[in-house]
Amino acid sequence: MSNGKSADTAAPAHGGVSAEIWKFRALIVGVAGLAVTLIGLFAADPVRVGLGTLIALVFWLSIGLGMWFLIMLFHLFDAGWGTVIRRPMEHATTIFPWIGIVFFVLVVYSLFADTDQGLWKWMNPDNTVVIAGETATVDDDLLYHHKSPYLNNAFFILRSLLYFGIFIGVATVLRRASFSQDRDGNGGWTTVCRKWSAAGIILAALSVTFASLDWLMTLEFHWFSTIFGVWFFSASMRAALAATVLVCLLLVYLGVFQGVFKRSHLYELGRLSLAFTVFWAYIAFSQYFLIWNANIPEVTYWYVNREHELWWWVGLALLFGHFFVPFIYLLFYKNKVQPGRMIFICVWILAFHLLDLYFNILPTKQAESGLPYYNFGVNLWDVAAFVGIGGICFWAFMQSYLGQKAIPVRDPRILESLNHHE
Template identity: 40%
Template sequence: MSSHPATLPADARLHIEAGHSWAKLPIVAFVVGVAGIAGTFALGMGNTKQLYHSWLVALLYFLSLALGSLFFVLIQFLAKAGWSVVVRRIAENLAAPVPIFALLFVPILMGMHDLYHWTHADAVAHDELLQGKSSFLNNGFFIVRAVVYFAVWSFLATWYRRQSVAQDQTGDHAYTRRMTMASAPGVAAFALSITFAAFDWAMSLDPHWYSTMWGVWYFSGAILSAFALITVFTLRLQGAGLLRGVVNGEHYHDLGKLVFAFTVFWAYISFSQYFLIWYANIPEETSYFAHRMGNSWESVGILLMVGHFAVPFLFMMPRTIKRNPATLFLGACWVLLMHYVDIYYAVMPNLHHEGVRFAATDALAFLGVGGVYLGLALMMMRKGALVPVKDPRLPESLAFQNV
C-alpha cells in the first residue's frame, strides 16, 4: 500500500567510509576546537572574568545540544516511537560525547570565583540571604552535584548508544526491551539533573535571584535546538550521499513539526517566566529583568521575542517548508543561532550590566567547545552504521507516512 518500501534499500549507504568527504571532518573539528580553546585561554588570561563567562556560554550552549539529543533518544523509547528509528542513531551519536563536558567543565571550577558571587566568603559574611542559601550554594556541594549530573548523563548517553550499536549485530529484541525499561527512570533522572544543573550553573550567577521556571527554560531550549541539530545533521548527511532512500520527506516533516511545536513551547516557558515576574513586581524577582532593560540588552530581549519565537513560528508553519530540505535546513539553522542568543542573554548581563559587549573570547570559546563536541559526535558517526539496522521498529519507520 505504502509508496515507501519497508526494507532498507540494497544500495543505501549507511556508513561513512574511509574516502568519504565526512571522514575527515572529525579531524577538522578537533583542530578548530583545540585552536579555539588555546586562543580562548591565550587571549582571556588578561581578563579572567570575561574568559570564564565566555566559556560558560559556550559550555551551556553545546551541552544543551548534547542533552537535548539524549532526551530525544530517551523519549523515543519511552513512547515506543516507530517513525523516528531512521534518525535515532544520529541523536545517539550527538548525545554520546556528553562525558567530554565533564572535562570541559574544569575551567568553570577554575573560574568559580570569577563567575559566582556566592563563592566570595567576605560577601556571604555580610549577606543574610546568601548565608541562608549557603547550605546549598557552597563550593563542596556545588562540585559534588556537578559530578552527579555528569555521572547520570554520561551513563545514559553511553549506555544507550552501546546497547543500540550492539543490537546492530544480533538484532536481539531484548535490547529494545531493556532500553524501553530504562527510559522511564532515565527521563526522571534526566529531568532532575538538567533542572538542578541549570539552577547551579546559570541561575546562581545572580544568587539573590531565583525563578522556578529556570530549569524548564533551559530544557526547552535544549530540546528545541536538539530537534534542529538532528535535522541539520540528517539533511547534511543526505546531501553527502548517505541515507538515501532511508530518510525521506515524511521524517523531515515530523522533525519540522517538532521544531515548530517546541518553538511555541520555548516561547510559552520564557514568557511565563517573564510574565509572572512582571505581574508580581517583587524586587527580589524583578532584578533579573531590571538588568536587562534600559540598556542594549533590551534590544536582545526583543530580538529573542521576534527571532526565537515569531519568525520561526510563522516560517515553520506551512507544510511545504517542513518537507522541503532547503527551507527546513534554513529554519533549523536559524533556531540553532537563536538558541545561542538566548543562552548569551541569560549569562552575559551578569558580567556586562551596562549593555552588550562582545569579546573575542566569546567566539573563540564557541569554536573551542563546539569543535571538541562536534568532533567527537562526528567520530561517533564514523563508528558503525548511521541507522539502527536491526531495530525491530525499523520497517515501521521506513514505511512511515504522515496521514
C-alpha cells in the same frame, strides 16, 4: 522493498578517508579554539571570557541534552518513525564527557580565582555583591548565608559531578545497547533501552533542571525563578531538534541518508520544532509575566537589568526572532517539508538560541550600580570558545559515527521508520 535495500547499501560504508580527515580537522580546530580561550582567560578580562565560554559550553551541551531526551522519548513511546533519526542523536550524546572537562576547568578556575575574578560570585566569600543598591561582600550577605547549606563549593562540585555522571551514564547505556543490537540483532536490547529510558527520563528531568539552576541561575544567586529549569529544557529541545534536522539533511547531502531520511521525517521534526517553539514561548513568557505581575523587587531587577543598554533590544529580538518568526514560519506546511526552508529556520533557531543564552548569562555580572556590567556584544574570545567547543563536539560525534552503522539496521522498528508516511 526498495527502502529496505537502500538501508542496506547505506549501512556499511560511509565516511571513508575524507571523513577521517574531517574528524582530524575538527579536533585541531577544537584544541586550537580552546587554547585561545585559555589564553584569553589569563590575558583578557577573565570574567568576560569565562562567561563567554560558559555560553558556548551550554549551547553545545543543550543540543546534546535535548537529543538525549528525544532518544529516551522514542524508546519510551516505542516510536516507529524516529528510529532512523535516533542514530545520529546517539552519536551526539558522546559529547558529554568532553563538555564536562571544559566545565570543570571553569569551576576550578572560579574556585581559585582572585576576588571578583571568578564566574560564580558566591564561591569566594570576599567577592562583591550588590544588595539594595549598596555593595558588600558575599560573607556579609545574609541571603547568601541562608542559601549556603545548598550553595557551597563542596556540594556544588558534588552535584555537578552527579549531573555529568547521569548524563554520561544513561546516554552510554542507551548508546551501547543500540550498537549491540546492530551486531547481534537481539530484540531484547529494545527492552533494555525502554527500561533504562523509564528511569532515565526522570533522572534527566531532575539533573537537567538542577544543573541549569546551579550553573546558570546561581550566577546571580539573589534571583530565583521556579520555572528556570523548564525554560532550559524547552530551549534545549528546540536547539536539539534544529541540530537534528541539520545533521540529517547533511547526511542526506552526503548520500548516507539518501532515501532513508525522507520528507515525512522532516515534516515530523518540523512539527516538533513548531510545538517546542510554542512551548519555549509559553515558558519564557510565563517567567516574565509572573515576575511582572507580582512586581516584587527581589526578582523584578533581573528583567529591569535586561532593559539596560543593548539588552533591551536583545530581549525584543528574542520575543520576535525566537518566537514570532519561527512560529509563523513553521505554521506553513511547505516550510516544514522543503529541505532548504527547514535549513533556514533551523539555523535561525540555533542563532537565537545562542542569543537567548547571552541574554540569560552575560548580564549576570553587576556593576556597583547594580546594573549589568557587560553590554551585549560578541568578541573574539567568544568566537574562539564557541568554535573550540564545537570542534570538540564534532570530533566526538565523528569518533562514534565512523565506527557504527548509519542507522539501527536491526531495530525491530526500522522498517516502519523507513516506510514512515505522513
